[in-house]
Amino acid sequence: MRQGDLVILYLGHDNVDHLYLTPDNFSIYNSKFGDFHHVDFVGKPFGSRVYARSGGGRGGGDDKKGWIVALAPTPELWAMALPHRTQIVQPLDAAVVCAHLDLRDGKVVLESGTGSGAMTSCLARCVAPTGRVLSFEFNGTRAAKAAVEFPRNGLPASLVTCEHRDVCADGFGDAADADAVFLDLPEPWLAVGHAARACRPGGRLASYSPCVEQVARTCAALREIGCDRVRTVEVREKEFDVRPNALRSLEPRAPDGEPDAKRRRAEADAPLPGFLAKPLPDMRGHTAFLTFCTLPLRAAGET
């Protein structure tokens, strides 16, 4: 880790924070695990534990110093640690969107709106290093913040740009040849025409909307301009916790080597595995519908 690096701090399974390293003697990150001086991060490899200078020992002695794990940023971790300016596209959805947009190194992808920039970093990862993400945000403050944040997080202007622009009204600017476009807008149907003009024929489009009504209007607009392979999906994720198997049986345990061992192997009462998985109750509910399509192969009016 070096000065200026963005570092992801792992404080717990779903407790993740971030930090920009400024290795002077004054910068301290304070958490419930103690106080961490920025200088203590410098020089250590990502993935290391960093120990607290003080604090963190809840009621315990000084011998048990608190520690945290410093991780290299990834789009997924960043999504957990980033400062929210808007609701973010969850990494779960982002992964599926990136897959359907057929992104890979060298592709040019448009995005609007930028929001908090969680989706942008996912897109950037897919098209880096020779591709580009052109992101458009209609809120001036958010656009400015994102434009400052991206280079700071290692997304140079040659890879990601963020422009203040209302794509529904003004289109996607100079872009005319993008490979894919991602719409996360309140009224995406107003932008699909602009999106089609900003992409090469046969490019891919994805739209992200929480309500069916929005999706219905978007799909209608997409079919109107001749999009093909229009498809809407919803993605959800069930997360599991794993605990040691502590189930006790009603039946007394058969001693090993008993003749019924053979019968047992074939039947359902084989021993349970040592660990059991249990779905966590806080399964994330509905986020949004993802609509995908292929843009027309020819511009309108062409035969």
Added chain:
Amino acid sequence: MAARDETKPLRVAAILIGSLGDVAPFADLFSRLPRVEPTIFCLDEAVAYVEKRGMAAVGLFSIETWKENETTLDGATLTGMDFVKAWIRHMLAPATLDDCVAKIREHHVARPFDALLYQTQAFPVVPFVKIEVTESVPNLIRNPSVDCASVPTCAMPYLWHAYYETVFTLLLENGWREACERHGREIETPAQGYQRSLHTPRAAARRGTRRSFIAPRPRYLIGNDVCFSDCAATGGAHVLAHDFLATPRWRVDDEAPDAEAAAAVEAFVAEHGRVGLVCFGSMRARGVGEAYLFLEAARINPGDSILLATSNDTYQFVDAKPSVKFRIGKQQVKATDLVDASFGQLFTLQNKALVPTTRDALNITLEASNNNKKDNRDLDDDNKAQSLDADAIKDMRSRGETGAAIIGALAEGSATWDSKTEFSKAKWLKRKAKKYLPWVQVLEPTANAIAEAYFVRAAGKGRRRKGRAVRPDAVAQLLARGNVRAGARVVVVDACHGVVAGAVAERCGERGNVLLLYEGQQATMDAVKKFNFSDALRGAIATAPADVFYAESSRPEAESLARDAEAAAAAAERTEDARPRRDHGATCRAWLRARAHALVLAPSLDPLSVLRATLPALHPSCAVVVYGDHLEPLARAFAWLRDSGHAVRVQLTETWQRDFQILENRSHPDMAMTANAGYVLSAIKVVREDDAEPSRKRPREEPEG
């Protein structure tokens, strides 16, 4: 010429004097070339554009300075930018050019450039001047970091690849005029230049003489002037001024081509086979309104692998080779018939031949609906409802009638048609369409499409299906949570026909490295072959048996070193051996030492054992992802990862995906979620501290059994 250190960025000075339209293509090109650090010398007006793309820009002079100047060319008075162009083109003020050169030299002395590129407005005069500033200037075309073939055409619309040694090796230090003379080219007179500027696409369109701008492959573009003005209004760029396409087949009668340049290109192509001058892709004049030029969709080349979606909801893979045939409906068709089609194109059968079609043409809707309530209470099926007999249908077919026409005739011939309800009509049409209107759609074989195809195909085989099918959204999760990206080194175990390995390789690109560990006799690369990977990308995938990897990973370091020495000695001995045997052990040892950026595992073996063997090869702070059909083995691996202190953010999930039918007032979930989507386990490796306490303070009770 000393070998260049490839890890250092190539410092390039690019002199782009011209309007924004001239500068933009280059700026865009440079901004996406890795390991090229450009400094762009341009007009003051273009500085902002360049800097916005994160590159250094130096303004040479401003158009403003020339605003007052004017000159007369062929009777027309030129001011402002036109004057600058004229100035550049006709070298009316060479003294100022020298000033510019002085400015560039200044930068060069401060920090030397590796290469210098010069673009001018006036291609026919001097196309491109590359100045060798130092002794060690490399030939960019031979620099692997800027391999032209790796640049996707469609991603770079106005792209020049300026690494054209044969055409562009004039030295600026010899000056413009001298360069022209050495190139044996006459300087254009103002009158000729003006005449030439009339032959623009727009001017041609106005005259009503449509000219095709599609150059047959291979295409080479040698000059451009793209104007970005008015883009907000049109939603895209359009070409205002002149374009020159120099191709071996170039035929434009009313324009005097630069025959010499074309000849030079042809000679170069003949000599080198393929030259990486990528340009406009292919552009096509849009027939409406202004003569906008648009890019085309990616097209199919001979030999390409193609994914076909068919009308009976299946997928099939074909290679566009002369020997390959595929079925559409009941007809055998040559796969080469698909060459030059755009990806995404639909085809149907007409007169036993493939013809392109559209989705609208396939969606048959007959007559306006009359909403009378109907049902089949009065229907008595005597099998005589259809008046059209088999011979009549056969006859229609042989006359080359379209499927749609036959279906229309069938509906007309059906006595029961009018008594059908709307729903049953739709159903009837769907059934007939399957028979008389078969279609295929050519799809680009991307990771997502291939995963989908394999999944659908495996699901269709029912109980007899072999191997495993991984659902596309699970593949997406593997790539995302594994943080697989271009240039990464990734260890893959794939028991899913290579779908996972292919997806990983696609994401990693040619600069990445993939080690595919296999469980059986050889790696299953079935799906990998379906991607249109370049040779370089295919070469980036190494394979080794998983058990060898396991053996090497459990070997102590000293012994591993000894083995390396042994292998080196053995290799030295058989230098004469034409084909050295592949040493899987050495490969594995190298990977264990170099450490991977991600582990993507989809084994059919016990995931924990695979995890234990491969985890040492993972770099800390990088992610491991495991795909499995069964929850229990992954639960055990989960517990090991969490409790051993090797990893944090251990996550075990099952992904659900549901399709929705979206139609007005008829939106609903489409089909039941497919069973056995599989489970994904992911974690981030951390530096393990042996003296660290176990993650759990209170020891867990050991599980029974």
Added chain:
RNA sequence: CACCCGUAGCUCAGUUGGUUAGAGCAUCAGACUGUUAAUCUGGGUGUCGACGGUUCGACCCCGUCCGGGUGA
């Protein structure tokens, strides 16, 4: 100044995935027993500190204030 915590009548909820719709106590009800009581079982209308703001949208978002704690 920074960080953490404010939920049931009361008191709490783990130093890295046992953790905020979960408990314990108390209380109440039922069962049982040589009945001033013990044991067992069961039960809960919980403003998730307050007020603002932000997000098309699910929020694990932000700000201010109040109360408590920890560390400089």
